[in-house]
Amino acid sequence: xxxxxxxxxxxxxxxxxxxxxxxxxxxxxxxxxxxxxxxxxxxxxxxxxxxxxxxxxxxxxxxxxxxxxxxxxxxxxxxxxxxxxxxxxxxxxxxxxxxxxxxxxxxxxxxxxxxxxxxxxxxxxxxxxxxxxxxxxxxxxxxxxxxxxxxxxxxxxxxxxxxxxxxxxxxxxxxxxxxxxxxxxxxxxxxxxxxxxxxxxxxxxxxxxxxxxxxxxxxxxx
Amino acid sequence: xxxxxxxxxxxxxxxxxxxxxxxxxxxxxxxxxxxxxxxxxxxxxxxxxxxxxxxxxxxxxxxxxxxxxxxxxxxxxxxxxxxxxxxxxxxxxxxxxxxxxxxxxxxxxxxxxxxxxxxxxxxxxxxxxxxxxxxxxxxxxxxxxxxxxxxxxxxxxxxxxxxxxxxxxxxxxxxxxxxxxxxxxxxxxxxxxxxxxxxxxxxxxxxxxxxxxxxxxxxxxx
Amino acid sequence: xxxxxxxxxxxxxxxxxxxxxxxxxxxxxxxxxxxxxxxxxxxxxxxxxxxxxxxxxxxxxxxxxxxxxxxxxxxxxxxxxxxxxxxxxxxxxxxxxxxxxxxxxxxxxxxxxxxxxxxxxxxxxxxxxxxxxxxxxxxxxxxxxxxxxxxxxxxxxxxxxxxxxxxxxxxxxxxxxxxxxxxxxxxxxxxxxxxxxxxxxxxxxxxxxxxxxxxxxxxxxx
Amino acid sequence: xxxxxxxxxxxxxxxxxxxxxxxxxxxxxxxxxxxxxxxxxxxxxxxxxxxxxxxxxxxxxxxxxxxxxxxxxxxxxxxxxxxxxxxxxxxxxxxxxxxxxxxxxxxxxxxxxxxxxxxxxxxxxxxxxxxxxxxxxxxxxxxxxxxxxxxxxxxxxxxxxxxxxxxxxxxxxxxxxxxxxxxxxxxxxxxxxxxxxxxxxxxxxxxxxxxxxxxxxxxxxx
DNA sequence: TATGAATGAGTTTTCATTCAT
DNA sequence: GATGAATGAAAACTCATTCAT
Numbered sequence: 001x002x003x004x005x006x007x008x009x010x011x012x013x014x015x016x017x018x019x020x021x022x023x024x025x026x027x028x029x030x031x032x033x034x035x036x037x038x039x040x041x042x043x044x045x046x047x048x049x050x051x052x053x054x055x056x057x058x059x060x061x062x063x064x065x066x067x068x069x070x071x072x073x074x075x076x077x078x079x080x081x082x083x084x085x086x087x088x089x090x091x092x093x094x095x096x097x098x099x100x101x102x103x104x105x106x107x108x109x110x111x112x113x114x115x116x117x118x119x120x121x122x123x124x125x126x127x128x129x130x131x132x133x134x135x136x137x138x139x140x141x142x143x144x145x146x147x148x149x150x151x152x153x154x155x156x157x158x159x160x161x162x163x164x165x166x167x168x169x170x171x172x173x174x175x176x177x178x179x180x181x182x183x184x185x186x187x188x189x190x191x192x193x194x195x196x197x198x199x200x201x202x203x204x205x206x207x208x209x210x211x212x213x214x215x216x217x218x219x220x221x222x
Numbered sequence: 223x224x225x226x227x228x229x230x231x232x233x234x235x236x237x238x239x240x241x242x243x244x245x246x247x248x249x250x251x252x253x254x255x256x257x258x259x260x261x262x263x264x265x266x267x268x269x270x271x272x273x274x275x276x277x278x279x280x281x282x283x284x285x286x287x288x289x290x291x292x293x294x295x296x297x298x299x300x301x302x303x304x305x306x307x308x309x310x311x312x313x314x315x316x317x318x319x320x321x322x323x324x325x326x327x328x329x330x331x332x333x334x335x336x337x338x339x340x341x342x343x344x345x346x347x348x349x350x351x352x353x354x355x356x357x358x359x360x361x362x363x364x365x366x367x368x369x370x371x372x373x374x375x376x377x378x379x380x381x382x383x384x385x386x387x388x389x390x391x392x393x394x395x396x397x398x399x400x401x402x403x404x405x406x407x408x409x410x411x412x413x414x415x416x417x418x419x420x421x422x423x424x425x426x427x428x429x430x431x432x433x434x435x436x437x438x439x440x441x442x443x444x
Numbered sequence: 445x446x447x448x449x450x451x452x453x454x455x456x457x458x459x460x461x462x463x464x465x466x467x468x469x470x471x472x473x474x475x476x477x478x479x480x481x482x483x484x485x486x487x488x489x490x491x492x493x494x495x496x497x498x499x500x501x502x503x504x505x506x507x508x509x510x511x512x513x514x515x516x517x518x519x520x521x522x523x524x525x526x527x528x529x530x531x532x533x534x535x536x537x538x539x540x541x542x543x544x545x546x547x548x549x550x551x552x553x554x555x556x557x558x559x560x561x562x563x564x565x566x567x568x569x570x571x572x573x574x575x576x577x578x579x580x581x582x583x584x585x586x587x588x589x590x591x592x593x594x595x596x597x598x599x600x601x602x603x604x605x606x607x608x609x610x611x612x613x614x615x616x617x618x619x620x621x622x623x624x625x626x627x628x629x630x631x632x633x634x635x636x637x638x639x640x641x642x643x644x645x646x647x648x649x650x651x652x653x654x655x656x657x658x659x660x661x662x663x664x665x666x
Numbered sequence: 667x668x669x670x671x672x673x674x675x676x677x678x679x680x681x682x683x684x685x686x687x688x689x690x691x692x693x694x695x696x697x698x699x700x701x702x703x704x705x706x707x708x709x710x711x712x713x714x715x716x717x718x719x720x721x722x723x724x725x726x727x728x729x730x731x732x733x734x735x736x737x738x739x740x741x742x743x744x745x746x747x748x749x750x751x752x753x754x755x756x757x758x759x760x761x762x763x764x765x766x767x768x769x770x771x772x773x774x775x776x777x778x779x780x781x782x783x784x785x786x787x788x789x790x791x792x793x794x795x796x797x798x799x800x801x802x803x804x805x806x807x808x809x810x811x812x813x814x815x816x817x818x819x820x821x822x823x824x825x826x827x828x829x830x831x832x833x834x835x836x837x838x839x840x841x842x843x844x845x846x847x848x849x850x851x852x853x854x855x856x857x858x859x860x861x862x863x864x865x866x867x868x869x870x871x872x873x874x875x876x877x878x879x880x881x882x883x884x885x886x887x888x
Numbered sequence: 889t890a891t892g893a894a895t896g897a898g899t900t901t902t903c904a905t906t907c908a909t
Numbered sequence: 910g911a912t913g914a915a916t917g918a919a920a921a922c923t924c925a926t927t928c929a930t
Contacts, residue, residue: 045267048899059916177430180421181411188410189403199402208399215441219433270924281891492903503912621874624865625855632854633847643846652843659885663877714920725895
């Protein structure tokens with residue numbers, strides 16, 4: 001069972017959370033965390049609600065107090081995990097070298113961070129990969145389930161990206177389309193290479209991937 | 223119910239097929255065709271074996287004479303449909319213009335053919351898209367379910383591609399990786415644009431797609 | 445949500461009710477009223493305690509402070525509503541014509557009042573009809589849930605009936621049995637005609653109903 | 667478990683039934699019979715499908731091969747049992763005395779047969795009574811579940827009734843409405859008297875019942 | 889080969905009731 | 910008294926798979 005922890009009992013209005021509020025938040029997190037681990041262990045279709053509540057240590061009925069059904073739960077997990085991965089990748093892009101570096105180096109660091117994330121957790125890849133795409137952004141931006149914090153983080157991801165372009169004096173017609181194209185490119189080719197070793201191993205493919213991304217940047221530059 | 227038809231009762235050894243052989247082949251085809259239509263109508267998970275046999279007009283038990291289970295059936299369908307689409311795309315690439323044309327024009331025609339295939343059948347896209355990838359090729363090449371004919375067709379797809387490169391004096395280190403990268407690129411970005419209109423409509427995205435593919439070709443050229 | 449109102453805060457001992465007492469009475473009424481509206485909207489079996497407390501605007505646990513369970517609640521509702529309908533019917537019987545009228549005319553007015561009550565609210569009919577019977581009287585007379593006021597009203601219904609017979613010099617062996625027979629007769633045939641249009645519409649059936657009641661009165665006359 | 671018996675394996679087309687056909691018919695009957703006994707023992711709402719299949723000795727899924735749900739099953743049972751009771755009552759009406767008897771005597775025998783049926787099985791009464799009404803006739807007449815035989819038997823009930831009227835030279839405007847009125851009258855007052863002893867015991871009430879029916883016959887006579 | 893009735897484990901979902909706050 | 914989060918037993922229904930015919 002994934003540990004329940006809540007170091008900062010402050011609710012979204014900045015007020016101190018009541019014991020009940022804290023408890024509810026923990027139950028919700030317990031469900032999310034344990035469902036996630038089950039999804040990547042057994043796959044979404046093979047995970048039952050019974051599995052989830054058992055591992056989370058709550059009663060069956062409790063599940064339905066927090067989520068409409070298994071799909072509702074999945075949507076939230078995919079969104080949260082995708083943001084996590086992207087933030088990590090951006091972090092990597094900015095900090096990979098201490099001294100000033102070219103845009104190309106930054107992009108390579110960005111894509112490698114995503115790929116390593118997946119490689120380190122092949123199981124996670126199967127669950128997230130095909131969902132880590134532009135759709136995630138719109139989903140969170142519009143969903144009334146996602147809280148303010150989630151939305152903020154998405155904007156962070158995008159703004160970070162813009163900042164990096166700016167620092168490198170890179171200009172293009174539509175940065176959104178550029179980011180979208182890059183993410184889809186990394187994700188789709190990386191998936192095949194990691195999961196299927198097709199058409200070759202990830203290590204063999206990486207140079208092609210970097211070269212490909214570089215060329216896309218050039219192609220969309222004004 | 224999709225009609226069962228077999229205009230050419232010749233088996234894979236080139237012999238005239240017996241009535242029994244023809245019958246068996248028809249049953250198999252009926253299952254494949256009707257399962258396909260159900261998968262794109264209701265989705266794979268929501269289609270039951272009962273649904274399939276009902277629509278195919280055969281008994282439940284008969285299903286298990288031809289396929290191990292629903293997954294076995296799906297694999298074969300994805301493979302067949304993917305090849306169909308790729309062949310059509312290559313046909314388009316070669317014949318789009320009558321007079322000699324550049325490689326870039328050919329590639330654009332190739333990718334557009336795939337995208338139009340999907341746009342014309344959004345439902346099919348949901349089922350095939352994420353499976354139309356390099357994995358398909360290996361699957362068919364190795365599967366003991368797929369017959370000689372399927373394998374031949376795959377080689378055709380690849381050989382056609384090589385021929386086009388050759389005609390245009392295009393040389394690269396590994397044509398397989400090039401083809402793989404292109405297919406994944408079209409498929410992943412096209413899916414998002416068609417299904418989700420994200421980050422923009424397909425029509426708005428197409429120029430970016432063409433430019434992207436062109437740049438990839440250049441990047442991998444020796 | 446049905447409005448909670450209590451214009452006359454006097455308790456059953458004639459004393460002015462405390463704020464707490466008023467509050468409790470209002471909660472109870474809110475539960476009764478909203479449960480009733482739900483029962484006729486969705487049926488008894490399809491109404492949950494959650495539905496009731498939600499609409500009544502009280503907490504789940506509060507329900508159990510006032511009623512043992514859903515059945516307890518239903519019994520009280522049926523009794524209250526039945527009395528309401530009967531009183532209305534008697535009122536109609538007495539006041540339908542201003543000048544002196546025959547017993548037959550009075551009885552017709554009585555039965556029509558009940559039928560119109562139901563016709564105006566087909567939904568109510570489904571819930572009440574099969575319960576509007578002699579059993580109701582005994583239930584209230586004996587129940588320790590029902591208060592003094594309810595019991596009084598039942599006696600009123602019966603005494604009114606006796607008075608009408610008396611005014612018309614009608615004598616029979618057992619007026620209770622007569623009233624019982626008449627009520628069951630109206631209720632059972634009326635239900636079928638209104639709900640099922642079987643064997644004919646209520647309007648077509650009414651003359652038969654009146655003739656039937658008239659004949660029953662004659663049959664039981666001494 | 668109610669015994670499965672089938673003495674005459676002839677299907678509705680007059681053909682000899684195959685072993686499979688016989689088996690299916692027996693399964694269906696086992697479900698009907700055992701569900702019925704459970705309904706009158708525990709009530710409809712308190713009987714689960716598990717209860718039914720356990721007692722019938724078939725698997726859970728088998729239930730759904732024969733009935734849509736519990737309500738579908740109930741409808742068929744009510745219809746069958748109602749016809750049974752009515753046929754028995756008519757039999758009694760015709761044969762109660764060997765010598766020629768008056769219509770009044772016949773009617774009394776008819777109503778007494780229904781009442782005795784219920785009295786002998788108070789439990790059955792709770793389940794059937796409120797459903798033994800005109801609605802049953804229309805239900806069966808229209809239902810596509812009921813077979814030809816059921817429909818025939820209903821016509822028998824009605825034709826028998828007409829025959830008895832004819833033998834006694836009784837004429838009325840609408841025999842259907844007469845039969846409807848009588849059945850509802852017996853059923854509603856009898857229910858109260860048997861189940862609730864309200865307003866008095868059945869034995870005490872019977873003379874009133876007979877007198878009431880007699881008066882209704884007179885009232886509707888032309 | 890082909891059938892389709894039968895199976896029953898497995899899954900989702902509901903909801904009356906409790907009880908700590 | 911009032912609350913409402915939590916419970917978990919219980920119910921309906923599904924469906925892949927088998928096997929006697």
